[in-house]
Amino acid sequence: MTQTLRPQVGILGAGQLALMLAQAAKPLGVQILCAGQPGDCAEQVAQVVPVDLDDAAAVAAFAAQVDLVTIESENIHAAVLHGLNLYPNARAVGIAQDRLPEKRFFQSCGIGVAPFASVDSLQDLERAIESTGLPAILKTRRMGYDGKGQVRLYRPEDAAAAWDEIGGVPCILEGMLRFDAEVSLIAARSRIGQIVFYPLIQNHHRDGILRTSIAPYAHAESLQGQAEAHMTKVLEELDYVGVLAIEFFVQGEMLLANEMAPRVHNSGHWTIEGSKTSQFENHLRAILGMELGSTESRPTVMLNCIGTMPLVAETEQFPTLSRHDYGKEARPGRKVGHLTFPASASADIAEWQRLLET
Numbered sequence: 001m002t003q004t005l006r007p008q009v010g011i012l013g014a015g016q017l018a019l020m021l022a023q024a025a026k027p028l029g030v031q032i033l034c035a036g037q038p039g040d041c042a043e044q045v046a047q048v049v050p051v052d053l054d055d056a057a058a059v060a061a062f063a064a065q066v067d068l069v070t071i072e073s074e075n076i077h078a079a080v081l082h083g084l085n086l087y088p089n090a091r092a093v094g095i096a097q098d099r100l101p102e103k104r105f106f107q108s109c110g111i112g113v114a115p116f117a118s119v120d121s122l123q124d125l126e127r128a129i130e131s132t133g134l135p136a137i138l139k140t141r142r143m144g145y146d147g148k149g150q151v152r153l154y155r156p157e158d159a160a161a162a163w164d165e166i167g168g169v170p171c172i173l174e175g176m177l178r179f180d181a182e183v184s185l186i187a188a189r190s191r192i193g194q195i196v197f198y199p200l201i202q203n204h205h206r207d208g209i210l211r212t213s214i215a216p217y218a219h220a221e222s223l224q225g226q227a228e229a230h231m232t233k234v235l236e237e238l239d240y241v242g243v244l245a246i247e248f249f250v251q252g253e254m255l256l257a258n259e260m261a262p263r264v265h266n267s268g269h270w271t272i273e274g275s276k277t278s279q280f281e282n283h284l285r286a287i288l289g290m291e292l293g294s295t296e297s298r299p300t301v302m303l304n305c306i307g308t309m310p311l312v313a314e315t316e317q318f319p320t321l322s323r324h325d326y327g328k329e330a331r332p333g334r335k336v337g338h339l340t341f342p343a344s345a346s347a348d349i350a351e352w353q354r355l356l357e358t
Contacts, residue, residue, distance in 0.1 A: 006031050007288055010066035012059065014040035014048045016326040016335065017072035017264050020272070022046035024280035030288065035062045041327045056080045070242060070287055074262050075143055087191075087287035088262045092238040096262045099141045099172050106257040109233045113257050114249070115175035122163045128173040129156055135176045138162050140169055150208065152176075177256065179249040183217050185227040186245045186268040188282040189235045191289045196282065197228050198275065198295050201267050203247070209333065213267040213302040214343065215274060219250075226255055234260065243268075243283040266304070266335070273322045273340045274300030299343030309337045 006029050011018045014036025022032040022045045034042045035051035042048055051062045053076050063069045063084045070087055078094030086093075095101050106113050117128035119138065129136065134156070140149035151162040153173075182205065186198045199216035200223060217223070231246055245265035248255040268279040277285075277293025285292050308330040315323045318341070325337040 007068075008033060008066045009284065009287070010035065010063055010069040011042070011046075011072055012051075012053055012062075012069060012076055013072035014042035014046075015072055016041055016328070018042035019045060019326060020269070020280045020324075021070075021072070021264065021284065024278055025284055028281065028284055028288075028290075030284055033062075033066055035059070044327055054080065060084065068287060070283070071263055087241040088244070089239065089241070092240050092244075092262045095238070096260050097142060099139055099144070099259070100170075102259060103172065105237075106234075109230070109237055111230050111233070111257045112254065114177050116172050119171040119173050122160060125159050125163055125171075125173060126156070129153065129159060132173050132175040137174050137176060138166055138171050139174060140166060140171055142170075148208070177249055177251065179251050179256075181217065181219075181250040182247065182258070183220075183223070183227075183250055183255075184213075184245050184247045184265065184267040185231050186243060186265055186271075186279055187228075187231045187235065188243045188279070188286045188292055189240050190286045190292050191241050193236075194292050195232060195235060196292045196295045197224075197231065198268065198271060198279065199297055200224055200227055201270075203267050207333075209304070209306060209335070210266050211304055211306070213270055215270055215297060215300050215302075222253060223250065223255060226253075230255065230257065242286050243279050267302075269324070269338050270300040270302040270340050271295075271297065272324070274298055301341050301343050303339045303341075304335055305337040305339065307332050307334060307336065310339075315339065 008031040011034045014034035018034050019042040022042055025032045032046040034046050034048045036048045037050055040048055052058050059080050068085045074093050074097045078090045081090040095105050100118055103113050103116050115132040117131050119125045119128050135154045138151045151165050153162050182203045184201045184203055189195045200220040201213050201215045202217040203210055204212040243264050245261040247258040249258055264279050264283050271278040275295055275297040282292050309325050315321055320342050322340045328336045
């Protein structure tokens with residue numbers, strides 16, 4: 001009898017997203033190989049081989065060892081990714097990793113965005129202030145995440161100091177919007193074009209870092225269809241395969257796109273307990289050509305653990321709580337794990353938010 005070989009997926013990166021992808025791969029009979037560094041947290045459940053992700057030859061050699069490749073971060077330069085058997089494709093990653101083409105891409109899809117202008121010099125910044133208005137946020141075009149690479153401007157005379165603080169690198173200036181809420185939509189698209197959507201998620205940030213995600217968003221009924229239409233346009237324009245997240249600002253009955261992530265997303269970690277099929281399993285199903293799983297979900301809240309994890313003795317007091325410890329060293333501002341609750345446990349949620357933010 002011929003033995004069926006288990007498909008092998010290579011992940012470029014070996015952090016917590018790779019860890020959770022590897023955990024989702026086991027029930028599917030999928031092998032995971034991660035390109036990272038010794039000690040990365042995915043090493044708990046998968047083989048991690050040392051690879052310089054800025055070295056195109058090293059990445060290509062890694063990709064040759066597996067059936068297909070995916071990513072856990074959009075900050076791998078797209079030039080390194082071209083020519084690989086990669087899902088999502090290098091074009092999608094390239095657009096998502098640079099805020100200027102990302103904004104322009106949203107506009108080309110008919111999706112509204114905040115006012116913005118390209119900034120490559122102090123003179124550009126001074127002109128951009130006139131066109132976008134103030135207050136505004138100066139953002140590096142590349143490598144910004146969790147509030148990094150951003151400076152707020154409130155007065156025209158702030159321009160020179162902001163340009164110095166940002167390091168004089170290519171940026172965009174984005175007008176600050178008045179909005180009702182920040183939400184995200186997560187979807188998966190398969191190789192044959194099947195698309196599944198999760199419910200809209202409301203997100204709360206502090207200091208630029210996601211703290212809480214609540215699914216579904218309380219006012220999702222009127223906005224879910226609009227979000228899905230925007231998502232479908234983006235997925236099909238990019239010929240996208242895998243999980244994609246788009247973050248939106250809510251203004252009344254309108255959604256304005258903030259940014260997209262061509263990978264599994266922090267605001268979707270609740271799907272492990274809250275959905276029939278997690279975002280991690282559906283990402284693997286999509287890129288491997290499997291049928292996508294049901295996204296039927298129940299109301300769930302996720303709390304990020306920033307800096308340190310609560311003690312096990314503390315979390316054991318809450319029988320409805322699910323604890324995910326990434327095995328990372330404690331460090332201020334670092335995502336070291338997350339907790340999830342059924343959304344009905346509002347008293348527990350409020351208490352944990354208070355504890356985690358002290």
